[in-house]
Amino acid sequence: MANTWWELQILCEPDLEDTIFWRLENFGCRGTAIEGKGNSSLVKAYLPEFQVDLLDLAALSLWLRQDALCVGLSAPNLNWQLIDEEDWATSWKQYWQPEKIGDRFLINPAWLPFPESTERLVIRLDPGVAFGTGNHATTQLCLESLEMRLSQLPKSFVNSETQKEPIVIADIGCGSGILSIGAVLLGAEKVYAVDNDPLAVQSTFSNRALNDISPKRLIPAEGSVDILKKLIEAPVDGIVCNILADVIIELVPEITAISKPSTWAIFSGILLEQSKAVADALEQHGWVIATLWKKKEWCCLNVRRS
Numbered sequence: 001m002a003n004t005w006w007e008l009q010i011l012c013e014p015d016l017e018d019t020i021f022w023r024l025e026n027f028g029c030r031g032t033a034i035e036g037k038g039n040s041s042l043v044k045a046y047l048p049e050f051q052v053d054l055l056d057l058a059a060l061s062l063w064l065r066q067d068a069l070c071v072g073l074s075a076p077n078l079n080w081q082l083i084d085e086e087d088w089a090t091s092w093k094q095y096w097q098p099e100k101i102g103d104r105f106l107i108n109p110a111w112l113p114f115p116e117s118t119e120r121l122v123i124r125l126d127p128g129v130a131f132g133t134g135n136h137a138t139t140q141l142c143l144e145s146l147e148m149r150l151s152q153l154p155k156s157f158v159n160s161e162t163q164k165e166p167i168v169i170a171d172i173g174c175g176s177g178i179l180s181i182g183a184v185l186l187g188a189e190k191v192y193a194v195d196n197d198p199l200a201v202q203s204t205f206s207n208r209a210l211n212d213i214s215p216k217r218l219i220p221a222e223g224s225v226d227i228l229k230k231l232i233e234a235p236v237d238g239i240v241c242n243i244l245a246d247v248i249i250e251l252v253p254e255i256t257a258i259s260k261p262s263t264w265a266i267f268s269g270i271l272l273e274q275s276k277a278v279a280d281a282l283e284q285h286g287w288v289i290a291t292l293w294k295k296k297e298w299c300c301l302n303v304r305r306s
């Protein structure tokens, strides 16, 4: 675990936030926070010191400038400094507040008290350095889609006592485990959660404990679809995959291999202009696009095998 972190501070026009988040994620940032500053937004992002040097940061500054100019907005202002681990942990936590998502979920930071009275399904989270606090549009689209998919189940599916046909789900690119936990709370019997970042897998394990979920119902593992193939006993009922479009397109054949004729899937992390390429790849492998949901410049494809 790194002891020193880069803290990047980017003052920008609010319309640039999503593009900046996308850039920062690709750059390897492992925690982001946002606060309003008058008519502007201040985006803060963190990454381990060893991961980039000053030249990389200068290149990032140029990309952010170009991104803004391409859409006719003023160039953001990027500053950076080194901070130690303790400061990193507290600096972004103070901005993260409980958040309602969709009709069913409430995301509650682990260090805040459990909400006293709520009818919502509470997901307690400490993402650590993993992606998945619930405040990114791509995560929200997945939680809302899961809600739609799993709320359609007859009551007997969601009551674990009387469950007749258990639903098994694969969460590919699980990050903090937020979607896996959401799926379990909605009644999925078992979720296999994989991520090729070991820190994300660690985070899913600790969030599983934080939410009192039995190890039998949420099974995190380091890796990707190759590992899933080894873990699952049969093709899964549902798949949720919030990764970037290019990665999804690459994974489609392998993902298809773990599905059956009734499998449904939720693909997110797709910029609107990339949706056609992802939809084409899915259709070529026999998937039917059921709906495309949009949030900001992101979209999420809800698909099924037949």
Ligand SMILES: C[S@@+](CC[C@H](N)C(=O)[O-])C[C@H]1O[C@@H](n2cnc3c(N)ncnc32)[C@H](O)[C@@H]1O
Binding pocket: 130, 131, 132, 133, 134, 138, 139, 142, 172, 173, 174, 175, 176, 177, 178, 179, 194, 195, 196, 197, 200, 223, 224, 225, 242, 243, 244, 247, 269
């Ligand atoms: C955008 S985050 C999604 C996290 C969480 N599922 C959410 O919805 O908030 C994408 C995650 O996918 C992981 N990832 C990227 N490429 C992957 C691949 N080929 N196989 C498995 N995980 C991958 C990243 O490490 C990251 O944790």
